[in-house]
Amino acid sequence: MHAFTRRHYRWLRHIPRRKHLKGGWLHRVLGEKLFASDLWKPSRQTMAGGLALGLFIGFSPTMGAQIILAGIAAFFLKVNIPMALAGSLVTNPFTAAIVYPLEYQFGVWLVGVPEPRELEGYTGMLRNFARYAKPLWIGSLVTGSVAAALAYGLVTLLWKEALHLRQARHPAPKADATNAQAPSGSAETPGSRPSPEKSAPAD
Numbered sequence: 001m002h003a004f005t006r007r008h009y010r011w012l013r014h015i016p017r018r019k020h021l022k023g024g025w026l027h028r029v030l031g032e033k034l035f036a037s038d039l040w041k042p043s044r045q046t047m048a049g050g051l052a053l054g055l056f057i058g059f060s061p062t063m064g065a066q067i068i069l070a071g072i073a074a075f076f077l078k079v080n081i082p083m084a085l086a087g088s089l090v091t092n093p094f095t096a097a098i099v100y101p102l103e104y105q106f107g108v109w110l111v112g113v114p115e116p117r118e119l120e121g122y123t124g125m126l127r128n129f130a131r132y133a134k135p136l137w138i139g140s141l142v143t144g145s146v147a148a149a150l151a152y153g154l155v156t157l158l159w160k161e162a163l164h165l166r167q168a169r170h171p172a173p174k175a176d177a178t179n180a181q182a183p184s185g186s187a188e189t190p191g192s193r194p195s196p197e198k199s200a201p202a203d
Helices: 007-014 025-035 044-058 066-077 080-087 096-111 125-170
Strands: none
Touching: 025 066, 044 066, 044 080, 044 125, 066 080, 096 125
């Protein structure tokens, strides 16, 4: 029996479910295998992997395609699809204006900005894209990797703690400490036969 039941992750009710994906992009691309039970039922490995994958994709500058990317990646990596979709929503129209600039600044701190000679031949919007793309992608990939590792460890830890709490609240029935023992010398052990008595020697 799983440590988590439906009531332990009610917050996932806002994440697309199987019925929401029927007929959609993912369904048309991946077919009926998208709805295999192993991709939807909760388990420690699949939920931890799903959240880690979703965060990694969510922190990348792919807003608008992150749900599709997370769903496809979760399908091929055999992790929990709802958790992957949930993690990918870490960036959305409300958070992207904060997350992406911070990731860009982080990328600038890591690798700096492209040298002018690297931008030769680029003009207009393409030049701006080339100038900002490298720091943004570097910063987002590093941020996503760290977030994914932390999420995997955290989910694994919380799952084990929930399992321990469940076992503490509902301990398994214990067998009787002692069984009734037959009086020594009176009961025969299974398969044993009484030794024949030796007859007294004839006079």
